[in-house]
Amino acid sequence: MKADPQDQRRLLDVQAIDTGLAQLAHRRRTLPEHAEVEALARELSALEDERVRAQVAVDDLDRDIARLERDVDQVRVRKDRDQARLTVGSGPARELEALQHELASLNRRQGELEDAELELMEQRETAQGVLDGIEERLATARERREDAERRREQALAEITKEEEFKAAGRQPLVRDLPADLVTLYDRIRETSGGLGAALVAGGRCGGCRLELYGADRGRIKAAAPDEVVRCEECRRIMVRTAESGL
Structure with missing residues (x-):
């Protein structure tokens, strides 16, 4: 030729x-922001898994606390009913004595339920603290990802601008050859x-x-x-x- x-x-x-x-x-493919965004996506996924587990723990405790509250309410209703009957004082002595024994048993039962409820509420407070901490970390990671994505888009825009400039300069050179x-x-x-x-x-x-x-x-x-x-x-x-x- x-x-x-x-x-x-x-x-x-x-x-x-x-x-x-x-x-x-090559620079477009290997921008450090690509790896940063991918790493943050993995971090967010792991944190979201943690958040789900922490939320389940809180929900389970809420359900158990609600169950105990219902049990306590039932005991209180029975106590009020027995106390009313005992206050009236009508009926055989054996029946009144049985009411007194039942009231004592109900008081013990109420105390046990309230102690269990208090323990669960303390556990729930701790679980909520864990959940709040995870959500704070999630919010921070999302902000970091948004910042990395913004920096990546800026870098890509600059690369595109340079590519367009070089491509525009190439065209007349090639056309004349x-x-x-x-x-x-x-x-x-x-x-x-x-x-x-x-x-x-x-x-x-x-x-x-x-x-x-x-x-x-x-x-x-x-x-x-x-x-x-x-x-x-x-x-x-x-x-x-x-x-x-x-």
Whole structure:
């Protein structure tokens, strides 16, 4: 393939832009905010699991406390009824004595239920404290995630702006180059890690960095200025200038 030496040198300008675009794409993929957001998502998921377990513990205690309160109310109703009957004092002595025994039993039962309820209420207070602490941690983690997402969006917007700027600069360069040269360059770039053309400097290929020796060096040196020369090792387009050292 033939191409004006100036066009070949301008191909390096295109390569510089493409290298910059590749670097921006890499930066887009590897933004630290991506990992930060993912880590915070995992943290939030774990905290949400903790919150659910803590809420279940509080709900279970609330249910047990409510059950005990109903039991206490039932005992009080029975006590009031027995006390009313005892106050009236009517009925056989044995029945009144039985009422007194039942009242004593109900008092003990009420005391036991109220003690159990008090213990559960203390446990509930502790469980609520655990739940409140988890919810505070959740709120903090959500704020951190929102901040990381905001910083990520800002970084992505900056990258997009740079990409658009570079892409806009690439278009006129490519438009002024021979189509077959650009096609060859793009094909090589796609299969060679993003590098399609490289400057020969100091007798070395700028693509694979290998020094040119013997017949290979002679071949390149003898090639016409408008000949599109490719490296035998990496197959990239070798752009020659007066500083190539050939």
